[in-house]
Amino acid sequence: MERQIINKRKRVFSLQPNKNPNALFTRRYVSHLVPALKKINMNKSSSKTNHQSFEKTVKHEVDMAFALSAQEFAWSRFLQQKLLSSPHDDLISTSSSPSEILERSSKKQGGEKHQDRDEEGGEIKKRLKELQKLLPGGEEMNMEEILSEIGSYIVCLELQMIVLKSIVQDNTS
Amino acid sequence: MLEGLVSQESLSLNSMDMSVLERLKWVQQQQQQLQQVVSQSSNNSPELLQILQFHGSNNDELLQSSFSQFQMLGSGFGPNYNMGFGPPHEAMDECISRTSSCHMEPVDTIEVLLKTGEENRAIALKNKRKPEVKTRGEEKTEKKIKIEAETESSMKGRLNMRNTEASSDTSKETSKGASEIQKLDYIHVRARRGQATDRHSLAERARREKISKKMKYLQDIVPGCNKVTGKAGMLDEIINYVQCLQRQVEFLSMKLAVLNPELELAVEDVSVKQFQAYFTNVVASKQTIMVDVPLFPLDQQGSLDLSAINPNQTTSIEAPSASWETQSQSLYNTSSLGFQY
Numbered sequence: 001m002e003r004q005i006i007n008k009r010k011r012v013f014s015l016q017p018n019k020n021p022n023a024l025f026t027r028r029y030v031s032h033l034v035p036a037l038k039k040i041n042m043n044k045s046s047s048k049t050n051h052q053s054f055e056k057t058v059k060h061e062v063d064m065a066f067a068l069s070a071q072e073f074a075w076s077r078f079l080q081q082k083l084l085s086s087p088h089d090d091l092i093s094t095s096s097s098p099s100e101i102l103e104r105s106s107k108k109q110g111g112e113k114h115q116d117r118d119e120e121g122g123e124i125k126k127r128l129k130e131l132q133k134l135l136p137g138g139e140e141m142n143m144e145e146i147l148s149e150i151g152s153y154i155v156c157l158e159l160q161m162i163v164l165k166s167i168v169q170d171n172t173s
Numbered sequence: 174m175l176e177g178l179v180s181q182e183s184l185s186l187n188s189m190d191m192s193v194l195e196r197l198k199w200v201q202q203q204q205q206q207l208q209q210v211v212s213q214s215s216n217n218s219p220e221l222l223q224i225l226q227f228h229g230s231n232n233d234e235l236l237q238s239s240f241s242q243f244q245m246l247g248s249g250f251g252p253n254y255n256m257g258f259g260p261p262h263e264a265m266d267e268c269i270s271r272t273s274s275c276h277m278e279p280v281d282t283i284e285v286l287l288k289t290g291e292e293n294r295a296i297a298l299k300n301k302r303k304p305e306v307k308t309r310g311e312e313k314t315e316k317k318i319k320i321e322a323e324t325e326s327s328m329k330g331r332l333n334m335r336n337t338e339a340s341s342d343t344s345k346e347t348s349k350g351a352s353e354i355q356k357l358d359y360i361h362v363r364a365r366r367g368q369a370t371d372r373h374s375l376a377e378r379a380r381r382e383k384i385s386k387k388m389k390y391l392q393d394i395v396p397g398c399n400k401v402t403g404k405a406g407m408l409d410e411i412i413n414y415v416q417c418l419q420r421q422v423e424f425l426s427m428k429l430a431v432l433n434p435e436l437e438l439a440v441e442d443v444s445v446k447q448f449q450a451y452f453t454n455v456v457a458s459k460q461t462i463m464v465d466v467p468l469f470p471l472d473q474q475g476s477l478d479l480s481a482i483n484p485n486q487t488t489s490i491e492a493p494s495a496s497w498e499t500q501s502q503s504l505y506n507t508s509s510l511g512f513q514y
Contacts, residue, residue, distance in 0.1 A: 037429070051430075058430040059423065066422075127408035134415045144380070147387040150411065154394050157418040164425035171432050 025069050026159050032065035033163070066160050073152045074145070078137025 040057055060083065067079040131146055132138035135153055138146055368374070388407060392398040395414045398407050 055427055055430040059426045062426040123405045127405060127412060130412050144384060151390055151394055161421055168425060168428050
């Protein structure tokens with residue numbers, strides 16, 4: 001029966017769709033994002049909004065779908081709270097602009113010259129602080145929690161990227 | 174890991190001093206005796222094993238309760254008592270090597286303890302302090318004996334379950350079974366020679382090991398971490414990678430916003446299923462968050478999707494560094510159905 005399905009190449013399912021966490025996340029994500037995008041589409045056609053706020057809305061929905069699809073993790077709850085509390089502000093705080101990144105890297109290099117003599121613990125702490133900033137909710141976590149949450153965050157980010165890419169891809173080609 | 178420990182122990186046995194060898198032989202003899210006793214009085218074995226596991230701890234109450242139960246056994250059990258720490262598993266054998274040497278002197282105190290339950294607390298304290306002191310001395314003198322310490326918190330409240338399981342096994346089986354079961358409940362830490370065995374440093378070491386485990390996991394996830402050594406460098410890579418991913422997501426969402434009006438969102442069904450196909454294949458190669466996934470022979474379909482994505486990615490994604498580009502290209506290369514870094 002499965003062979004028939006596979007041979008058709010139209011429909012592909014995993015045997016245990018709910019067990020594989022990656023597939024679970026992706027499915028949830030898509031199921032959250034696509035309706036939201038449709039809604040945005042409809043709203044946009046009805047009212048004229050400028051491009052920037054539209055982008056923000058889309059970004060908001062993207063982040064929201066992201067947070068909703070990964071409820072098992074602490075960072076998703078923090079992200080959700082952040083999104084709900086500031087719905088239409090500029091949410092590009094989750095990613096840093098290139099200039100900020102350059103600043104940070106130059107600071108690090110400058111700092112490292114000083115700290116060649118200092119303990120390695122100081123450097124590690126610096127980086128942990130940065131990691132805290134990157135991870136939603138990172139400020140409230142200690143080192144161990146950050147490390148465990150970062151793993152899941154990274155994987156979910158990768159999955160999200162794949163989804164977004166393929167959605168974009170499907171519509172550009 | 175257990176087998177390794179056991180084999181190490183046997184190796185160390187060969188190289189040990191005679192005093193220790195003798196001691197261990199004595200211990201094993203006692204162990205056999207204990208087995209006989211235990212088999213005779215099967216009722217008491219849970220309590221016995223309770224004591225066996227307690228001995229390494231500083232738990233007053235439990236010691237007290239278990240000793241009070243031991244009063245029943247009578248004096249004939251007395252001389253055999255201190256070896257009794259034995260047996261169920263190999264970990265306890267090493268406890269024996271520590272505790273037995275301690276208790277060769279204060280056999281009297283133990284006998285007294287067995288007979289009168291009232292002085293339990295005082296004597297229990299005495300017995301506790303002696304092994305602790307002795308272990309530090311032992312560490313310096315003995316060659317490769319590994320000493321085990323167990324933390325208090327993990328001891329409380331779980332012993333009955335474990336005891337019944339342990340008591341039902343033979344000595345050979347329990348070397349694996351009970352210690353595995355115990356490992357789930359205990360925080361099992363082995364102190365190596367020259368390292369402190371006080372509780373603080375043990376807890377710290379356990380914490381450090383946890384952290385290093387997590388770092389290893391992250392190393393597998395984040396591409397390019399293998400070349401970098403040291404926590405700081407790895408954290409750097411991780412930070413860069415997270416930033417890169419976040420930027421990409423942002424970029425893609427912008428692109429999505431641009432495309433949105435023309436978006437044919439009816440493709441959602443197809444997308445979902447493509448993802449499922451992709452992930453059932455790719456996921457198997459990833460570690461942790463992973464569960465067993467049946468692999469479908471979906472190679473061609475999967476690669477069709479992703480080869481389409483591939484050229485798009487290299488052109489459209491705003492400049493990650495060169496290393497990222499090559500890595501992310503290989504990331505989506507499905508020739509071998511896995512994430513390759």
